[in-house]
Amino acid sequence: GAGVSQSPSNKVTEKGKDVELRCDPISGHTALYWYRQSLGQGLEFLIYFQGNSAPDKSGLPSDRFSAERTGGSVSTLTIQRTQQEDSAVYLCASSLVQGANQPQHFGDGTRLSIL
Amino acid sequence: LAKTTQPISMDSYEGQEVNITCSHNNIATNDYITWYQQFPSQGPRFIIQGYKTKVTNEVASLFIPADRKSSTLSLPRVSLSDTAVYYCLVGPHSKNRDDKIIFGKGTRLHILP
Numbered sequence A: 001g002a003g004v005s006q007s008p009s010n011k012v013t014e015k016g017k018d019v020e021l022r023c024d025p026i027s028g029h030t031a032l033y034w035y036r037q038s039l040g041q042g043l044e045f046l047i048y049f050q051g052n053s054a055p056d057k058s059g060l061p062s063d064r065f066s067a068e069r070t071g072g073s074v075s076t077l078t079i080q081r082t083q084q085e086d087s088a089v090y091l092c093a094s095s096l097v098q099g100a101n102q103p104q105h106f107g108d109g110t111r112l113s114i115l
Numbered sequence B: 001l002a003k004t005t006q007p008i009s010m011d012s013y014e015g016q017e018v019n020i021t022c023s024h025n026n027i028a029t030n031d032y033i034t035w036y037q038q039f040p041s042q043g044p045r046f047i048i049q050g051y052k053t054k055v056t057n058e059v060a061s062l063f064i065p066a067d068r069k070s071s072t073l074s075l076p077r078v079s080l081s082d083t084a085v086y087y088c089l090v091g092p093h094s095k096n097r098d099d100k101i102i103f104g105k106g107t108r109l110h111i112l113p
Helices: none
Strands: A005-007 A010-013 A019-024 A031-037 A043-050 A065-069 A075-079 A088-095 A110-114 B009-013 B018-023 B031-038 B045-050 B053-056 B061-064 B070-075 B084-092 B107-112
Touching (some): A005 A088, A075 A088, B009 B018, B045 B061, B045 B070
Antiparallel strands (some): A065 A075, A088 A110
16 A cells, blocks of 8 residues: 655755645655754654644744644645745654554655755 | 654665665654655655554565564565665654654665666
């Protein structure tokens, strides 16, 4: 079956522009996560959607970052007024069962480059 | 959440068995141990999860001693394609919003011909 799909795979934009990153989770998965990964680093948690509950936004680095999940499926991560330090790979993951350490299925990420 | 410590990097040769050990001294009673594999330009991939003793699947084995303060991921007869970063994570299956697993920098495994 289809895995987690992210688009675009690559995005280059100028500093100060807004960007939208999309994640299509595996059908039926109730939990969805966004992470950020800088070169050679581990994954930095950004936001977590769990079923119909309010999302856990505690990992968002600033108010320029926001995310939504429509209809319990597709999610969009928006970065406003991008800065060069926002350059990273943004990874989305979903899991069938809600819970911190339930197996997560990852997409291949969006590589964001801010010029 | 329990903090994990694993080697930054390891080298091995094709056909060898590779063991990567992860330390998690303050693991909690309800914590599980999970390993992920990440190839360049890809997202991490779930490999295996266990609570105690030994778990084996088609990819790897996970050995957990009785005190659960460490765990060892064992990859049998590695090939060049096993070159990747391996992450050890510890955490509960909790639905508590405050219980988030943390991906550290992992172990960079390099398989040589």
